[in-house]
Amino acid sequence: MSPRPAVVTGLAAEPVLAENSLTWDSLGFDPLIDHYRIHAVPGEDAPTEAEDSVLLGKTVYPRFTHAGLGPEGETWTYTVQAVSDAGERGEVSEAVTATSRPSVTATGTEVARIGEFDGRTLEHHLAPASYAQIPERYPEALIEYEDGVDEPGESWPYLLPGPGDAWAGGIPYSARWTVSLEQAPSEDLDLALWLVDTTRLGGVLRLRANGDELADLELPVGATRGSREGDATVPGTALKRARFELPVPAALLQAGQNVIELELAEGGWVAWDALGLFARG
Amino acid sequence: MPSTATRAPVSRRRLLQLSGASAAVIALGIDARSARSEPPSELEGAAAPEGMFSLGVASGAPRPDGAVLWTRLAPEPLAEDGHGGMPLKEVTVRWEVATDEEFRGIVAHGRALAQPALAHAVHPRVEGLDPGTEHFYRFRAGRELSPVGRFRTLPAEGEPAESFSFGLVSCQAWYHGHFTAHRHLAAEEDLDLVVFVGDYIYEYGITETNLWRQGAEVGEAHRVEIETLEQYRLRYALFKSDPHLQAVHARAAAVAVWDDHEVQNNYTGALSDTGIPEDDFAHRIAVAYRAFYENMPLDVAALPDGTDTDITDGFDVGSLARFSLLDSRQFRDAKPADAAEQHREDRTILGTEQEEWVGERLASSTATWNLLANGVVLVPIDEASTDMWDGYPAARRRLLAQMAEASNPVMLTGDIHKHVAAEIPADPDDPAAGALGVELVCTSIASDGDGAADAGTPETWTRHEYVKLYDGRRGYVHVRLTPQEMVSSFRVVDWIEADDTAPEQLRARFTTPAGEPRLIPA
16 A cells, blocks of 8 residues: 655745745655645635645645745745545645735836736737747837737737747847826836746846847746747746846836837747836835 | 567566565466466355356467467456456466367366456466367456357467458447457457557546547546556456457457556556656556456566566468567657657667567568567658557668568557558658568457548548558458468448448459569458
């Protein structure tokens, strides 16, 4: 008879933008673990049971992302329990609590935005799967979008290709997003870049504000599926969302037209969820 | 891989390498008598669930003296915890083998223990049977009798068998249509074996967008890409609930290699194709490999120890044929980053140990026909098809050199959802070098739905002079071997999405004379 699985140890919860990321120690392969059950309740008190009413999800991996948390930040408390190949459940782990990091999309005041921060590429041009048309429509590898004039469905292709994308010519693409400000900001603004997926190549997304270097964002390795699927909120999706939020120094901005340039300098495409520029408070 | 060319892989050697707990588990699933004196829980009366044999029966790993028998008890096959509605306790399953369909002449019987740790699957190996003989088998659990299955023991070692026939099948995307091709295969009069060459299941979520099998509905639990053991078990149960697939398994012994979808699309060795970290992906491989063992009529070597398993098998059909079943997934190098990596000399798709194993089997063979089975196409088609042997050109040269050492080499393949027949170039770089053998690629049972004769990109294939057939409909290949020739019949059906009534058509038939590696239209 297969032995009862051991108690899960090493459970840790790391706050992430709009997510809590859980990890624990693998219990190995003997007995074979069918999956781990993740129990969760809102707040700082531990779940008092391990039944399906508090079941957040199941995974075969020793990690789990509690995604879809509100952009204002949410506090949850978690326990994890192993289930063996024989259907036997181990003891429930000790509980951990985490509060997801709030997003500027909730805490800031919107200045400009392309698309909805909703985990989908669907509102963007050529989504969800017509990527092959991007090199035809943008032969100069340049996408230009003016806030207040252009619409995402007509002027913002859902993918920004990179040099790792042979289908797009194997060259870095750039997108120039023009945003008009009535006056030069007195405080830094915040830029939110949410992605629905990236490729197995990862890469570097180079940001400039009015020609000045802003940041080189290291793109995580993704599922390479966002070129064909547009909805990362479907249960069990393979798409790997990524979110970046960073300050844009007031000194780089000016009254009138400002250009935020995004260049996929290394690696493969990003699939856009949404982009936004936010004022603080 | 076994250490000698002729011995069956595994055996007790591997069994003993396993940890004590695991070894006990398997021993019980194979032969209850040898593992404990008092068998537990005979299911009787009210305690016995009804319909435990809903997933049918199967046999596999044929030998001159026996075969592995298989069933998995599942009164509620689609129970979402993957345990098929069985109580989470051990149940004794009795089996018997006879030479007649009425079971008057029982020639072997025994007990196996169905355990929750193996999803109540049992894999008893029957030994001591007469060679070259048709046998019938059935199981009993509680008061229930299983359907009757049949298999033919292989001819005795060295016996000059007059003929041997097998079906070649792959790619069973259940949700894309009905298993009409299996219905026709099960009705083949001349059938000693069925060879499954991969994608027995698919891991994708089943939703409105890919559920083309009209009349079928699936619940929420099937909508997501599978990753846990209970999900893989449930997926096998869904596919194996098909009556035509069950009929094929009941009709003849089956052997199987896997391709990628038994785990995840385009995975390579230990690596996921969707960026799942390697340490994490190992857990998914372990449960996927386990579920494959649990649901197929495999010998105990295929029971994984963690992520490590051996699904290769080798057997001889008298002196007529030698089969070598290859694992072209578990040991392959990663997708190449560039052409230089693709063409590296040390790049491998089978792994060093398996390359040596198959080389020894080919070099030492005295059989007339030497058949290999694997998951992906061997002949050169397109440099960009790096998931096939085209992604491993140096490994292909090594295998071709090994195949050239054996008489009448044949590669059996699936994967591409097209019927393709090719004369294998002896030297892919030198068209004048001629052919060294033939490759028979079976189309899918269901993947890609109805299809059409010219579906896909036919010119990618037919531009090669050595490709003699291309057809993008659903079907299977029937192969008949004799000492004089191999006759391969490529059968198709015109539709599978609407229902399972499409008649079978013969798309092409080729004769390959022994000693002449050609595909001659018959």
